[in-house]
Amino acid sequence: MIYLNTTSYQIMDFINNMLFFLLVFIIIPQIRLKSNVILAIVASITFSFIDIYHDGMGIPLLIISYFLLFRHYKPNWTNRILWLLIGLFTNAFSQSLAWIISVNLFNYHNQFIESLACNIILNYVFALFITYMGIYLVRRLSQYINFNDPIIITIITSSMLILLVGFTAFTTISRILNVQLEYMRTNIVLTVIIFIFIFLGTLYYIAGYIKQQQAIRELEKIKESNLYIKELEDNYDEMRKFKHDYKNLLLSLSVLLENDDDKYAGEKVKDLLKDSSMDINDVPKLNNPNLFKIQDELVRGIIISKMITAKNLGIKVTTEVDPNIRIARSYSVSITRILGILFDNAIEACRKGAEPTLNFALIDDKYATEFIVNNNTAPNTKVDINKIFTNGFSTKENHNGIGLANVQELVNKKPNFFLNTKFENDEFTVILTIEKEN
Template identity: 35%
Template sequence: MEAEIAQLKEYSDYLDKNEDELRNFKHDYQDILNGLRISAEEGNIKAVVQQLAKYTDSQVDDKSLRKYQDVNHIHVDELKSIAITKLAKLYNEQFPYSFGCNVEIYRIPQSVNILDIVRIIGITFNNAIEESRKFSDKSNAKVDAMYYQEDGNFEFKIRNKIVNDTKLSTNILSKEGYSTKKNHAGIGLANIKRIESKYEECMLINYGIEDGWFTFDLEIMPDNENMEEE
């Protein structure tokens, strides 16, 4: 709990810091352009472009800006918290990753306990991180995840690169007690299947291994009542 609180505080500080930096950068950029106008008018366009590129690289940390990309669109605290926690883990372990949420999510279907959704998201992120650690070169690992919502549903998708020698079927992976991690009591998919069995009418889960990727899709069907922003 203390670690999660610390990560949420870090996220808040991150937003404040980057908002100020981007505002200052935007404010200064016009002055920079004015300062380079003479060089441009004299035809030295190449030098102008090089100076702008150098200044931009020195002022904007692109990787840092992408650390929590799109998390600001999530307005359900539990979903935001688990995303921040796992993205921070990926960032700190220096694995390539992406996260997307291009719609504002204020409310999710009430037919599924939010803690079960968080548990599923946590398990799949943990599995992706565990698999990524198997790569001798971290740059060969990759994790892509996203939240999405349309017509009152909720969708979570995640995929991760798998090492070349991972040739296990998802049927084996989801068996009770099976794990690719030594002394580990199950890879987590068995736990997900147990959760899914409680919500057969409103939860859809698909996962599989193809072309070097493990993919996992979760969809919670919409409630009958209309969504309302909180």
């Protein structure tokens, strides 16, 4: 152990304690209160005194005072522990790094003050650099990762804990063996390597977790749309029954009229009008039985649900579906995603016109299956067909605009998917042709 006189040791300790609190305040802006700042200063001074007489006591006290900072702002305990771990680790790591550099630069015995100053300055520089880098990294990653998810927080916390324990263990062992300086360098290098491994491991783990969550959501969605489809099927059956009943009633009416029983017939008609709660004009126009016979739940689901969406938006919708369409299982997800985007785009585009129309056709023959999505646009709309595929361009402002580029990407992944996009006479048509494998 290198000798430091008591006063300078105490000053160093105080400054290091202050750094810990500074880091905590940077990481958690919510606890930057006047009272907390005073608490931090007082605690730093007190602990630096205590540390002189009871080596090592400072750290547990520091931890206790850290938890005292959360008197007003009360986040999760996992979060509090995570921030504590980050603060402690950053502090300890930058301290070691600063120390090693200052020892190498200056001779401790001849240039004591310079060495100390260098140590302190580097310590702060490294710690702040690491912290701000970490914050920047988290901000960038938060586009992809939900850092509020308790499980993700737990994963990060536990990996942070492993890192800190490892680092502390190394330092302690080298201190006990009295070879701290020699091992410090190895320690730092090892810690950096371990950090990289743990960081990557954690990222992979989180990525896996996110995928799993997505899969669960997808499954739920499928369940929902299946329910919806069931309901529609029932609806359709009911409508058919209604049609049937209607014909029977008309038949009985015609019999009455043939018997010249005009009065009775008139009453019967009145009754009928009163009875029929169902307005014929209100019956959904999705009564294309072939639509319900598409053999793939996902594809069928997306077509029906988007058609209903379009209908509800007041768009005139027609569907033409060849009977008994079968879709290969391995294509169904791609097709569903492509159709989803195409329908969304078509719905957006045609709504700008006075008489929005959306037409869909599914044509199937021996060699290929064709999905056609066609919509009209407002008269004289200018669509640059060569630009709609590039990212960020869309005829609608503030629209996400990545739709068709995404479609093209999905199509490119399949060697037997072919896309045809046409804009002519104020009509926009996209045809997806899927060649069948022989």
